[in-house]
Amino acid sequence: MAAYELFYWPGLQGRGEFVRLAFEEAGVAYRDVAKDGSVAEVADGFGNVDLATPPFAPPFLKHGKRVIGQTAAILLYLGDRHGLAPKAETGRLWTHQLQLTIGDVVTEAHDTHHPIASRLYYEDQMPEAKRRAEDFCRQRMPKFLGWFETVLERNANGRGHLVGARVTYAELSLFQLVAGLSYAFPKASRRVLQKTSRVAALAEAVAARPRIAAYLASERRIPFNELGIFRRYPELDL
Amino acid sequence: MAAYELFYWPGLQGRGEFVRLAFEEAGVAYRDVAKDGSVAEVADGFGNVDLATPPFAPPFLKHGKRVIGQTAAILLYLGDRHGLAPKAETGRLWTHQLQLTIGDVVTEAHDTHHPIASRLYYEDQMPEAKRRAEDFCRQRMPKFLGWFETVLERNANGRGHLVGARVTYAELSLFQLVAGLSYAFPKASRRVLQKTSRVAALAEAVAARPRIAAYLASERRIPFNELGIFRRYPELDL
The missing domain is CATH 1.20.1050.10 (Glutathione S-transferase Yfyf (Class Pi); Chain A, domain 2)
Known part of the structure; x- marks a missing residue:
């Protein structure tokens, strides 16, 4: 099983996509719970009933005992580990x-x-x-x-x-x-x-x-749609 | 001169206040450019004409050669240096x-x-x-x-x-x-x-x-007002 599990809403790119792109570029295996898990598992994860440090909202990452919410904090964490940010x-x-x-x-x-x-x-x-x-x-x-x-x-x-x-x-x-x-x-x-x-x-x-191009061409890349953050409503394109 | 200089809009608490509170609790000297500097200095600082890493918006912090924008990034930086966050x-x-x-x-x-x-x-x-x-x-x-x-x-x-x-x-x-x-x-x-x-x-x-109480009672604490983030418009208090 992958060491990383990403929890996010199913069926949209949303803020989860920034995390997915980091995993893809780094070539790091991750489990995308919204896609690979059951509905019950997603709901359970979101509840975080007993967690001492519950994330406020998805996306959040589980890595061993760590649960990290907030997109920018997740990327700070992954950047250090997978060469996606300077060390200095x-x-x-x-x-x-x-x-x-x-x-x-x-x-x-x-x-x-x-x-x-x-x-x-x-x-x-x-x-x-x-x-x-x-x-x-x-x-x-x-x-x-x-x-x-x-x-x-x-x-x-x-x-x-x-x-x-x-x-x-x-x-x-x-x-x-x-x-x-x-x-x-x-x-x-x-x-x-x-x-x-x-x-x-x-x-x-x-x-x-190469890795991003392969990802974008794969079924793992959810198409943009009107459930996500970026929605095509022509009347708003001014 | 204080090692730290905080750049923010004059006359309001705004996001700058989160940085001020960290300085005050840590007992660290800082120069509040909006208050202690000239208008020209603030404008100059905001322009950041030649800076390779220009902040998008205030607040930002100058510390030696470093210029750091984004409130949360400033606090991450200060937290490490002044015991305002765990080291682990x-x-x-x-x-x-x-x-x-x-x-x-x-x-x-x-x-x-x-x-x-x-x-x-x-x-x-x-x-x-x-x-x-x-x-x-x-x-x-x-x-x-x-x-x-x-x-x-x-x-x-x-x-x-x-x-x-x-x-x-x-x-x-x-x-x-x-x-x-x-x-x-x-x-x-x-x-x-x-x-x-x-x-x-x-x-x-x-x-x-003690240090926060002293700060809040001092003239350094700008009162809340209707220029800041938190504005008292009674019709919005629902």
Whole structure:
């Protein structure tokens, strides 16, 4: 049995995908409980009835006795173990800082279709969603991707990389962010990516890495859909 | 001159306050540039014209050659250096996980008054704010504080503490979260805190710690106001 077990909602990429990409690039075996486990096992895992350190929400990782929640914390942990972040403190923390900022964009992308409440349907918050999506497409997406463009531009140690000259989990995550934005907002993201060509090139380079390419072509990659964070609602692509 | 310089917006607690509380509890000198520096210095710092690793947004910390953005990353860094988190990996990561979850609540609390766009005035998004605040007060606040209550309940190693038997930066942050929610939503937070008495007790215990008490009574503590994350708009206290 794989040493790592990933717990996440079944049937969507969501925040679990950032963890999956790290496992795939590292070539590390993991058990994806939502896919390989029973419904009861997922529910049990989510309950965490007796756990002293219960995660607030999925995704979370079980590794031996450890249970780690929060996407960025999971990646911090895996990055150390599988060469997906620098070992030196400054680079390690910078990689984490990039990941936390990607996490901020992910939350904002989610809130374009759920600006009022996650527990309500999109259909119950459509006028609000349209207002929020317009701000996201016209202001936030350019600002965030523009910042990553600047980071790429200023990295003197590795052309085409965010941190030094090697791939990190933050780079895998930026690929996933670009893929998600391109799915959800094809028009707006194209407009922004034309002005952030380094970001676009990095996303393509990650997608072409042998293990990532194999993963994306496999059945393990759940297609984007309207259950996830990045949803294609054409009326929100502004 | 202090080794640490904190850059944040002037005139509000905001996310900078989580960093200030860590400095105050650790008894570490820091220069609060928004308060002690010139406007030009703040603007310069925010521009970070030449920095290879520019922070996306304040708060950020300068320490020697290091510039660290993202509140949780700053606290991870300070926690290691000033005894505000366990040294062992599991406890260190658990503390960080708690902080990241507090960060999620902070974002949601902010979005109660800015559910559409941060760059717009509250007055331009009041109906949406009221809907979002109702969900926050009735669903999200109880869920989040209930989770912290469970964490406190299950910590067999230190009654009244989140992690082990010592104060951590996550504990200081939980105090700040409770203080902020109590300011912004006096009615809703009272209702929730009556059912999460361990959380309420922890917040009181942190406020009574000698260095924190001295800080809160000092002029260094900026009062809560309607520029910050936690804003008192009575119509949103549901």
